[in-house]
Amino acid sequence: MFMKFTVKTTQHFLNVxxxxxxxxxxxxxxxxxxxxxxxxxxxxxxxxxxxxERVNIREPKLAIILVGNAADxxxxxxxxxxxxxxxxxxxxxxHLPETTTQKEVIQIVEDLNKREDVDSILTxxxxxxxxxxxxxxxxxxxxxxxxxxxRCFLTQQLIWDDHNNRALPCTPQSCLHILDTHKIxxxxxxxxxxxxxxxxxxxxxxxxxxxxxxxxxCDKKSDLSIALKDADILVSATGVRKLVKGEQLKKGVxxxxxxxSRPLPHxxxxxxxxxxxxxxxxxxxxxxxxxxxxVGPVTVSMLIQNVVKQWERNNSVLISQVKFEDxxxxxxxxxxxxxxxxxxxxxxxxxxxxxxxxxxxxIADQQQEKLKKIIQNPKKDILIQ
Numbered sequence: 001m002f003m004k005f006t007v008k009t010t011q012h013f014l015n016v017x018x019x020x021x022x023x024x025x026x027x028x029x030x031x032x033x034x035x036x037x038x039x040x041x042x043x044x045x046x047x048x049x050x051x052x053e054r055v056n057i058r059e060p061k062l063a064i065i066l067v068g069n070a071a072d073x074x075x076x077x078x079x080x081x082x083x084x085x086x087x088x089x090x091x092x093x094x095h096l097p098e099t100t101t102q103k104e105v106i107q108i109v110e111d112l113n114k115r116e117d118v119d120s121i122l123t124x125x126x127x128x129x130x131x132x133x134x135x136x137x138x139x140x141x142x143x144x145x146x147x148x149x150x151r152c153f154l155t156q157q158l159i160w161d162d163h164n165n166r167a168l169p170c171t172p173q174s175c176l177h178i179l180d181t182h183k184i185x186x187x188x189x190x191x192x193x194x195x196x197x198x199x200x201x202x203x204x205x206x207x208x209x210x211x212x213x214x215x216x217x218c219d220k221k222s223d224l225s226i227a228l229k230d231a232d233i234l235v236s237a238t239g240v241r242k243l244v245k246g247e248q249l250k251k252g253v254x255x256x257x258x259x260x261s262r263p264l265p266h267x268x269x270x271x272x273x274x275x276x277x278x279x280x281x282x283x284x285x286x287x288x289x290x291x292x293x294x295v296g297p298v299t300v301s302m303l304i305q306n307v308v309k310q311w312e313r314n315n316s317v318l319i320s321q322v323k324f325e326d327x328x329x330x331x332x333x334x335x336x337x338x339x340x341x342x343x344x345x346x347x348x349x350x351x352x353x354x355x356x357x358x359x360x361x362x363i364a365d366q367q368q369e370k371l372k373k374i375i376q377n378p379k380k381d382i383l384i385q
Contacts, residue, residue, distance in 0.1 A: 029182065029287040036181055037297035044301070044308050045087040055318050060311035061090040062146065062304075063112050066124045067105065067131060068098040073124050080122070083300050089307055092118070102131045106139050113141040119311040120146035122303070143313065146306045148173075149199070167306040172204035174299040175235055175256050182287060184254060187212035190230050194218055194244070194275070195237035200258055204235060224248050236275035246280030254287045258295050 048060065062084055066077050077093065084091040094108060105127075112121050121144045127133050137149045148169040168176075179186065191213040195201040205215050218227045220238045228234060228248045236244055237258035249255070259275030274291030282288055289295050312319060 028282055028285045030282075031178055031182070031287065031289040031294050033178070033289065033294040033297040036178065037301040040177070040298070040301035040305060041083060041087050044305050047308060048088045051312070051319060055315070057315050057318055058117065059088055059090050060119050060307050061092065061117055062120045062122060062307045063092045063094065063115075063118045064122045064124060065094050065096070065105065065108060065112075067096045067100050068128055070126075073126075077124050079300055080303060083304050084307075087304055087308075089304060098128055100128075100131070102135065105131055105136050109136060109139045113139075113144065118144065119314050120144050120307045122146050123149075143310060146303060146310060148203075148306070167310065168207070169199060169203050170299045170302040170306065171200045171237075171258060171295065172207060173302040173306075174295050175200075175204055175258065176207065177298055177302065178256060178289060178295065179233075179254075184233070184287070186233060189213050189232040191215045191233045191235070192218060192228055192231040193235050193237075194220075194222075194224075194228075195235075195239075195258070197237060200235075200237040204237075238275050240275060241273050242275070242277040244276040244281060246277065246282075246284045249281065249284045251284055252286045253284055255281055255285045255289065256295065257289050257291050260291060260296065 051057070052059070062080075064077055064080065066073060081091045081093065083089075096105070096108075105123075109121065109123075112118050121140050123133070123137055123140075125133055127136070133149075137145070137147075140150065142150060146167055148167040186208055191205075191208050193201050193205040193208070193215055196205075196217050196219050201217065205217055209215050213233070216227065216231075218224075220240050220243060224244065225248055228244065229250060231249065231253055233254045233256070234244070234249065235256040235258065239259050239261060241259070241261035243259075244255075255276055257274035257276045259273075261273050261275075263271050263273070272292055274289075274294075276288075278288075278290065
């Protein structure tokens with residue numbers, strides 16, 4: 001049996017095909033954080049092998065300070081140690097009892113600061129109540145602050161620059177890497193940062209501003225029906241389970257869910273949930289990070305990547321002795337970046353000096369403005385007079 005094709009039937013088939021492609025195009029992208037993490041770790045592993053084949057230096061080393069026996073913290077540390085082992089990074093766990101004093105933790109940090117075999121120091125949070133995370137973390141030698149948390153606790157004088165090869169906080173770095181992996185340009189986009197915390201919200205909001213996004217900061221107390229309705233990109237980091245509903249968002253929104261909450265007593269105890277109500281948000285989002293399996297695994301890979309960057313900077317003198325012809329383009333770019341880092345570190349020290357009043361007040365403002373430009377864009381050659 002043959003069908004007679006007329007203008008009408010042809011148009012009908014074209015409409016069916018068009019609707020089919022339209023439905024396919026509207027299918028949301030569910031971020032595979034495990035795959036992204038695996039890819040990052042593989043590159044890190046290859047990077048370590050590449051350098052150690054050329055230079056006779058030890059493996060990178062991460063020291064982890066864990067206080068107490070909280071099940072979540074022990075689990076997170078275990079995940080990080082397995083990732084270290086997978087890529088050829090040594091990890092040393094310093095597991096302290098719950099009753100450890102702040103003074104004792106600070107002494108351990110100071111000892112690790114002096115050890116040349118330790119490239120990076122990680123304090124597994126949260127600490128018990130008697131220990132101030134702010135005080136302890138700020139005792140870490142800045143070059144070994146693998147979590148980048150000192151930068152969060154210090155007064156924010158400068159717009160954050162995520163292109164200067166410094167150790168940015170791992171979770172914000174994870175969110176940025178996910179956006180970059182999916183080629184999402186935030187410039188000119190309406191970005192809502194839900195959560196103003198020092199670990200995620202504040203630093204990530206500053207970095208996104210630096211990338212040209214229009215950033216709105218809000219928290220769980222905000223009127224979300226108003227705050228979220230125009231968001232092109234939503235990053236939620238409140239730790240409030242299923243806070244964000246699909247009806248609060250516009251179609252096509254990009255959603256990065258940083259939240260992680262344990263199940264309620266009556267729920268499946270093997271499942272965890274994020275800040276967004278997955279079932280309703282997936283109907284609106286063009287891209288969504290699931291919980292688990294989204295931001296979490298990528299954050300671990302960013303931590304390991306930070307360790308290796310600090311290891312490279314700590315051994316920059318040895319690495320720089322490798323003959324130019326033996327270094328591939330990626331290695332050369334890394335060496336150039338390390339040299340630039342040394343210049344930026346010098347400029348940052350001068351900023352600290354200014355803040356401590358070493359320079360006279362009448363020239364401080366002028367120099368600080370110049371230094372801000374350097375930290376924001378170290379590639380520009382700005383002379384400091």
